[in-house]
Amino acid sequence: MSRLCEPYGGRGNEAGFTLVEMIVALALFSMVAVLLFNNVKFGVLAWRSGSARADELQRSVVTQELLRHLLGNAYPMTSAENALQPRVDFEGTKEAVEFLSDAPGVSGGAGRFRFKLFVDHARERTDLVMVATPELASAQDVSATRTLLVSDIDHADLAYFGAAAPGASGQWNDSWLKQSDIPGLVRLRVAFRANDPRTWPELLVSLRVRVDVSCVYDPITMRCRGR
Template sequence: MTQDNRRDGQAGFTLVELLIALAVTAAIAFFVLGGLDFSRRAWEISRGREGAEEVDAAMTQLRGLLARTTPAMAIDEGDRIARVLFEGHEHRLTFVTLSEATAFPGGSMRVRLYWDNASDARGRGTLMLRTAVYRSNPRLVVDAQPIVLVRDVVRLSLRYFGVIETGRAPQWLSDWPSLRGTPQLVLVQVEVATNGRPLHRVLQVPLRVAAAN
């Protein structure tokens, strides 16, 4: 009788042993889940940093294009009069810039910058570039394939600073008429959606040559 009772007592766990086992299991789970959460946060930070670097690289490219703007003439298809090709709006811009001697060696290229957000219900769009070899006759211009500059753009603002009437002080405008040549400054403000806080980037680029007809 005594031997059977002793055998039954050795077959299971005591309450203290059970509590210790639960505590160890909880500690292991805490460290495992904590490690997974740390890895997730590290991945998000890394991804956000990569996204910021891509946006900064795109802004540097855009700054270079704007800084090399040249007041090239183009024939207006409406009245057939040659005017400086620079037409700016809040969400799109057309201008002529000097090539970096890569895609268009040694010459000029026409650039169209625009925000394509028509198909995104979330309000996000893509900042796009379309380039072409510059020709004064618009009918001879053939656009290359569009280039993605920045994705997930939720806000784009283009503004232009310059003289639009002789004798008046320069002013900021959200629309720059093609009749007025090139402005003195172009201000670009971009907001890009990310996993964390939105990225805000601002460029204020002086144009190398500001000319009017």
């Protein structure tokens, strides 16, 4: 068989590659290149997936820390419909909770804000949303800020631990309305759809401030004096 690298009519002892050898070498090189490309592609996809999951986990941690701070510092300011029935300024249902708390330091705000954490079913999907308004804002004030905490969830529910009635023992309740004190614990569960890889560990927050120690109740205004 003739050598490709051998000149016409050349010498039989000159080294070279046959056509078959070159075809086999090119086929092997193509196979190796395909394997290497697939491995690199798999590595890139795995890195992207791992990075995305790490970002989602970090976002969940930051969100939970924010809620832990706000709920943990909920301020139990008292008000009343009449002088004999003082009520704490804390209203909670299975899908929403509204309370007063200090503004986070990272927000640059000062003083207390009214926060509303709720499950929003608008726009044909379900989101976990929080709205913050300065405590002394008027009804016409437009300074409220809306924050999307967790987007596109399956459902979320809140629960409140404490004695919901005088003389009752502490238990988990689906609502906390018109109570004389804030609950001892607040629990938030968030569930995602079956094909959603995100996770949300159950959030359990202990509310630290039990009474409004600085409140001097005014039976005429039915609020603390000077507020």
